[in-house]
Amino acid sequence: MDALFLARSQFAIVTIYHFFFVPLTLGLSLIVAIMETLYVRTGHDVYKDMTKFWGKLFIINFAMGVVTGIVQEFQFGMNWSEYSRFVGDIFGAPLAIEALMAFFLESTFLGIWIFGWEKVSKRVHLLAIWLVAIASNLSALWILIANSWMQQPVGYVINNGRAEMVDFAAVVFNPNIWTQFPHVISSGLTTAAFFVLGISAYHLLHPTKNKDAYSRSFQIAAIVGVLAVVGVVMTGHSQMQHIVESQPMKVAAAEALWNTEDPAGLSLFTIGDTKNREDVFAIRIPGMLSLLALDQIYGKVQGINDLQAQYEQEYGPGNYVPPVFITYWSFRAMVGAGFAMLFAIAYALLLVMGEQLEDKPRFLRVFLWLIPLPYIANTAGWILTEFGRFPWIVYGLMKIADGVSITVPAWSVGLTLVGYTLIYAALMVADIYLLVKFARRGVESETTDEPTKEPAIALVGD
Amino acid sequence: MDLNTLWFILIAVLYIGFFVLEGFDFGVGILLPFLGKDDKRRRMMINTIGPHWDGNEVWLLTAGGATFAAFPEWYATMFSAFYLALFLLLLALIVRGVAFEFRSKDHHPRWRSLWDWCIFIGSLVPPLLLGVAFANMIRGMLIDADMNYVGGFWNLLNPYALVIGLMSVSFCVLHGAVFLENKTAGDLRAASHKTAWRAYPVTVVLAIVAIIGTYLSTDILLQLDINPGMVPLAGIVALLLAGYFIRKEKTGWAFTMTGLTILVTVATAFLILYPNVMVSSIDPAYNLTIYNASSSDYTLKVITVVALLFVPIVLLYQGWSFWVFRGRISEDSALEY
Numbered sequence: 001m002d003a004l005f006l007a008r009s010q011f012a013i014v015t016i017y018h019f020f021f022v023p024l025t026l027g028l029s030l031i032v033a034i035m036e037t038l039y040v041r042t043g044h045d046v047y048k049d050m051t052k053f054w055g056k057l058f059i060i061n062f063a064m065g066v067v068t069g070i071v072q073e074f075q076f077g078m079n080w081s082e083y084s085r086f087v088g089d090i091f092g093a094p095l096a097i098e099a100l101m102a103f104f105l106e107s108t109f110l111g112i113w114i115f116g117w118e119k120v121s122k123r124v125h126l127l128a129i130w131l132v133a134i135a136s137n138l139s140a141l142w143i144l145i146a147n148s149w150m151q152q153p154v155g156y157v158i159n160n161g162r163a164e165m166v167d168f169a170a171v172v173f174n175p176n177i178w179t180q181f182p183h184v185i186s187s188g189l190t191t192a193a194f195f196v197l198g199i200s201a202y203h204l205l206h207p208t209k210n211k212d213a214y215s216r217s218f219q220i221a222a223i224v225g226v227l228a229v230v231g232v233v234m235t236g237h238s239q240m241q242h243i244v245e246s247q248p249m250k251v252a253a254a255e256a257l258w259n260t261e262d263p264a265g266l267s268l269f270t271i272g273d274t275k276n277r278e279d280v281f282a283i284r285i286p287g288m289l290s291l292l293a294l295d296q297i298y299g300k301v302q303g304i305n306d307l308q309a310q311y312e313q314e315y316g317p318g319n320y321v322p323p324v325f326i327t328y329w330s331f332r333a334m335v336g337a338g339f340a341m342l343f344a345i346a347y348a349l350l351l352v353m354g355e356q357l358e359d360k361p362r363f364l365r366v367f368l369w370l371i372p373l374p375y376i377a378n379t380a381g382w383i384l385t386e387f388g389r390f391p392w393i394v395y396g397l398m399k400i401a402d403g404v405s406i407t408v409p410a411w412s413v414g415l416t417l418v419g420y421t422l423i424y425a426a427l428m429v430a431d432i433y434l435l436v437k438f439a440r441r442g443v444e445s446e447t448t449d450e451p452t453k454e455p456a457i458a459l460v461g462d
Numbered sequence: 463m464d465l466n467t468l469w470f471i472l473i474a475v476l477y478i479g480f481f482v483l484e485g486f487d488f489g490v491g492i493l494l495p496f497l498g499k500d501d502k503r504r505r506m507m508i509n510t511i512g513p514h515w516d517g518n519e520v521w522l523l524t525a526g527g528a529t530f531a532a533f534p535e536w537y538a539t540m541f542s543a544f545y546l547a548l549f550l551l552l553l554a555l556i557v558r559g560v561a562f563e564f565r566s567k568d569h570h571p572r573w574r575s576l577w578d579w580c581i582f583i584g585s586l587v588p589p590l591l592l593g594v595a596f597a598n599m600i601r602g603m604l605i606d607a608d609m610n611y612v613g614g615f616w617n618l619l620n621p622y623a624l625v626i627g628l629m630s631v632s633f634c635v636l637h638g639a640v641f642l643e644n645k646t647a648g649d650l651r652a653a654s655h656k657t658a659w660r661a662y663p664v665t666v667v668l669a670i671v672a673i674i675g676t677y678l679s680t681d682i683l684l685q686l687d688i689n690p691g692m693v694p695l696a697g698i699v700a701l702l703l704a705g706y707f708i709r710k711e712k713t714g715w716a717f718t719m720t721g722l723t724i725l726v727t728v729a730t731a732f733l734i735l736y737p738n739v740m741v742s743s744i745d746p747a748y749n750l751t752i753y754n755a756s757s758s759d760y761t762l763k764v765i766t767v768v769a770l771l772f773v774p775i776v777l778l779y780q781g782w783s784f785w786v787f788r789g790r791i792s793e794d795s796a797l798e799y
Contacts, residue, residue, distance in 0.1 A: 063563035066516065067556040073526055074548055077541025084541075085609075088534020089757040096527035097768050103520045104776045108783050111513035115798050119786050162534075164758045405542040407610045416549045423553060427560055434567055 004404045006413040007079040010420065014071050015386075016379055017424050021065035023378050026140055026185060027192025028058045029133035031224060033126075035217075040126045045445075050213050053443040054196065055129075059114060060434050064427065066107070071420070073099075079413060083393055083403030087149075090156055090165045094146040102139035106132055140188070141181055148176035150394050151385070152246045163397065176246065179239035186231030187381070190341060191374040193225030194367075197348055199439045201367035204358060210443040215357050222348040229345045232377075233338060237292070244293045247395060248302045249311070250388030253322040254331035255289060256282075257303045264289040264301035267328075274324045277304060315396070322390035330380040330387070337377035344370055465762040466752040469532035470739070472769060473525055474732035480521035481592075481633075481728050482721045487511040487518055489638015491558065491585025492631070494578060497642070497653050504578060505566060505797045510645040512799045513787050515562060517780055519555065531765050535609055535755035536739040543603060543611030543740075544595050547618060551591045558584025566799050586631065593630030597623035600734045601679045602743035609740075609750055622679040629668040633727070636661045636704070637720040644713035647792040658708050658716070669701060680734055693733060697726030 032055050039047035073095060076084050084091075112120060113128040120128070155170030156163045165171060200218040204211065244251050251257075256270045258277045265284030273280050290299040304321055311320040348367070351357050357364065389395055393403040490511050498504030530537040541548060557580040565577035601622055604613035639658035643651055673694075704719035735741070739755050742748035756762065791797075 059563060060567070063560050067559040070519075070523060070555055071552050073523060073530075074541060074552060077526075077530065077537045078545055078548055079542075081538035081542040081610075084530065084534055084538040088530055088537060089761050092527065092529075092531030092534055092537070092757065093761060093765050093768075096524065096531035096765055099520060099524035099527040100768065100772045100776065103523055104517065104780065107516035107520050108780050111517055112783055112786060115509075115513040116786060118796070159758070165761045165764070168760075168764045405538075405545075407612060408542050408545050412545055416546070419549065419553065423556065427556070430560070430564060434564060437568070 001410065001414065003408060003410040003413050004401055006410055006417055007404050008400065010079060010413060010417045011075065012383075012386075013417070013424070014068065014075065014420055016382065017428075018065065018068040018072055019378060019382055020375065021061055021068065022140070023184075023188040023191040023374065024061050024195060025058070025065045026136050026188030027190065027224075027228070028054065028061070028195065029129070029136050030189060031192050031196060031220065032058055033129045033133045034220060034224070036126050036129050040122050046210075046213050046216065049210065049443045049445050050217055051129075053213070053438075054217070055113075056438050057195075057199075057435060059110075060431065060438065062110065064431050068424070078416075079405055079408065080393075080403045081405040081408075083398065086162050086398055086403070087394060088162075090149055090163055090171060091146050093165070093168070094142045094149075094171075098139050098142035098146075102135045102142065106135035106139065109135070137185055137188075140184055141177075144181050144184060145172055145174065145177055147385075148174040148180055151180075151389060152176040153394055153397055158397075163394070175242065179235055179242050183232065183235040183239050183381075186228045186235060187374065187378055189224055189228035190232050191378065193221045193228055193345070194341065194370055194374050196221035197225065198368045198371040201364045202439075203442050205361055205364055208442060210445055211358075213443045213445075218348070218357060219352050222345065222352045225345045226349050229338070229341050233342060236335075236338065241293055241295075244301065247389065249304070249307045249320060249322065250327070250384070251293065252302060252304045252307055253324050253327040253388055254384060255301075256324055256328045257289070257301060258305055259303040260300060260306045261303060262290070262300040263287040263298045264293070266292065270328065272324065272328070277321075277324075318391065318399075320391060322388050327384055327388050330383040333380035334377045334384060337373045337380070341370070341373050341377070344373075465759065465766055466532075466756050467737075468766065469528070469756070469762060470732070470736060470752045472773075473528050473532065474729060476521055476525035476528055477732070478725050478728045480518070480525060481589075481630075482637075482724050483518035483521060484515070485589070485634045485721075485724050486637045486641035486717075487515040488585045488589050489634040489636070490642060491581045491638075492635055493638055493642065493654075493657060494582050494585075497650065497657060498578070501571075501574065502793070503650055504574075505799060506646060506650055506791050506793070506795070507642065508562060508565070508581070508799045509795070509797045510642060510791050512562070513783060516559070517783065519559070528765075528769075532757055532762060533739055533750075533752065533755045534757060536750055539605065539609050539611060539740050539750060539755075540595075540599070543605075543613075544598075544618070546615045547591045547595060551588050554584040554587035554591075556584075562799060566797070585634075589630040589634045590627045593627035594618060594623040596630075596731050597626035597679075599740060600676075600731055602741040604744055605740055605742035605748050605750070606744060607748055609748070609755075622675045625668065625671050625675050629665075629672045632661065632665040632668050633720070633724055636665045637717075637724060640704070640708065640713060640717045640720050643711075644717050645790060647790045651790075655708070655711065655713075662705050662708060666701065666705070669698075676734070691733075693726060694730045697723055697730060700726060 032051055035047055035054065036051040038044070039051055109128040109131040113125065113132060116125055116128065149171060152174060153163065154174050155165060155167035157166050196217050200214040200221065203214045204218065208214065240251065255267050256272045256279070257264060257267070258279070263286065265286045266288035268283045268285060270282040271280045272278065272282070287297045289301050291297050293299070293301055304324070308320050312318070344367070347363065351360060351363070391399050391401070393400045490507055494504055494507055498507050526537070529540070561577035561580035561584065565574050565581070568574070595618075598618050601620070603611055604617060606612050636658060639654050639661055642654035643658055646654060700719045700722040704716055704723060707716035707719055737752050738749045739752060740750040
């Protein structure tokens with residue numbers, strides 16, 4: 001295995017792992033902030049109990065996002081130093097700004113929030129969680145500005161063999177960011193909404209003294225969730241329309257559209273022969289892809305073979321086709337999970353509006369099992385975004401193979417790949433153990449103040 | 463002053479902020495098995511740094527980000543050169559950060575002891591490795607004409623670098639012990655005082671060896687002759703005063719002085735480096751400097767505006783957070799961690 005393959009595998013593993021925690025941080029920070037706002041405005045203790053309960057789960061998840069985020073910032077220089085030299089003039093700025101604007105704010109005010117219940121006033125404490133929520137989402141903005149530049153380079157010139165920034169505003173207002181950022185933010189809220197729905201449903205189905213807290217949590221999550229899922233679908237749709245123009249190959253690969261079609265059909269299910277680039281078996285809805293991508297029933301959507309020929313002319317010989325199997329199925333996993341969530345959240349809202357939460361235990365039970373759905377969609381979405389850019393590390397400017405560190409030997413990359421994987425796996429076990437433990441223990445009401453029983457799971461054996 | 467120099471100074475300031483702030487929470491982590499005789503005490507120790515360690519660590523992240531933005535060639539060369547060292551640093555910071563959040567969330571003694579080990583190792587390894595890394599940067603490394611490091615991992619572990627690494631650890635221990643003495647009450651405070659007083663002579667000896675090593679291993683002699691200049695002298699004075707104040711149990715002043723010692727030490731490293739950012743031991747012509755490693759003027763201008771706007775705000779709210787949590791932690795304090 002060469003260093004390039006190992007470096008790519010490492011990027012995939014540490015990034016997917018990092019983004020396993022980030023969306024919940026993004027969304028749950030906002031939901032906890034909403035709950036604490038209700039507490040400060042109404043003075044009802046139930047909202048304080050809710051804030052503390054969901055806040056504890058938030059913190060456990062947050063810690064994992066923070067520590068895995070450090071790897072993200074360092075690995076560009078470690079594994080991708082040639083890439084870093086090429087893009088540093090542009091790519092470094094959003095990273096530095098992210099740290100300066102968001103990381104300081106987030107970490108300092110989370111400290112205030114966790115330790116400050118008795119040290120600062122109610123309002124300042126509320127301000128702290130809002131600043132944490134804003135800072136988390138602000139950090140997402142800056143890192144996505146950086147990623148958007150890799151997807152669609154703007155505001156630069158090539159000078160002395162590297163990309164140099166000539167227009168900061170163009171980099172910040174990259175057309176790609178307008179669809180990508182709202183999509184990521186709404187998927188964060190979706191993740192948090194399903195997290196809260198699932199755990200609340202679990203408790204509503206079991207005898208509890210805090211029924212009120214869980215049904216209010218369910219209510220808040222259902223309302224936030226509806227807005228979020230509708231947002232995800234809409235922004236996802238406009239992102240697709242944008243990518244048809246900016247990276248047509250990504251769309252062609254996601255659809256396994258071998259040849260240019262007019263009108264183009266939407267694939268429902270394709271078993272393809274990726275070597276010969278042809279369908280073995282396919283069900284397509286005629287004209288549907290044209291309609292979705294171009295807002296018209298007739299319209300040309302470019303296919304893989306034609307784009308490959310076009311890129312060979314433009315950029316020279318080489319393979320410009322992303323791994324179709326991966327992009328096609330990750331796209332389906334994402335969209336499939338998205339629509340499943342759309343139906344589920346609509347149903348949750350109906351339950352809330354009809355005030356019949358507890359009358360439908362069978363349906364309520366389902367929500368616990370829906371918690372993984374947004375995680376599947378988030379992961380699949382990034383796999384599509386990053387694999388779909390193949391062979392480019394910066395679209396049209398630099399190929400992945402040219403970005404890897406040239407002096408780092410393959411065994412070093414392999415060793416660290418194994419190291420990260422093992423430690424991440426161990427931490428995942430610990431993290432899920434704690435999340436399950438505190439999710440089960442549930443809301444601890446300050447007024448009753450009864451000692452709670454430890455759940456009978458032991459991770460570290462006696 | 464040009465923007466290249468300004469960003470060199472700003473990155474120095476970020477590293478100074480990191481070592482002065484995270485230095486004491488590294489120290490507390492290293493002292494955990496030694497001063498934390500029982501679970502209650504360990505929790506008290508961890509809670510002294512609870513609200514701060516994450517914010518302190520962001521100084522390192524920002525230093526990394528600022529290096530990437532202002533001097534991409536420096537970032538690329540440095541991070542690929544210190545590959546395995548940075549990997550170990552990352553693992554240390556990962557388990558340490560998680561350990562703070564996780565350890566007290568379960569009562570099982572083995573769960574807690576597992577995370578306590580993570581805190582100890584996670585606090586010991588970073589100052590050691592960063593000391594080694596900085597020593598190599600000022601001493602010179604095998605950097606070729608293409609700005610690539612062509613040496614191996616073992617080249618980095620030369621005696622001079624190890625001395626600086628150990629000095630860095632002992633600075634953190636001293637700084638952490640004084641912090642604990644200043645931040646706790648009762649038995650823990652008395653024990654911290656004893657530890658600080660014991661750590662002090664070790665730190666002084668390591669500092670002397672480090673100063674001699676720096677004269678022998680770098681070209682500082684050519685630059686400055688025997689006179690080290692005002693800045694390093696201030697560091698020596700601060701270290702001596704730290705001893706005096708520890709003795710007199712003036713903990714606030716002692717903490718100020720250990721902080722000042724670290725500040726000046728890091729500043730000295732950057733003064734030795736300037737105007738280089740990475741020194742080549744193959745040929746001085748291969749040195750990375752603040753000019754050949756930098757971003758374009760336009761980019762430097764953009765990030766300068768951002769930094770001038772946000773650095774003062776960051777300093778204000780981080781300072782405020784230290785003020786909010788200014789009290790001492792005693793046996794009766796409510797403990798979050």
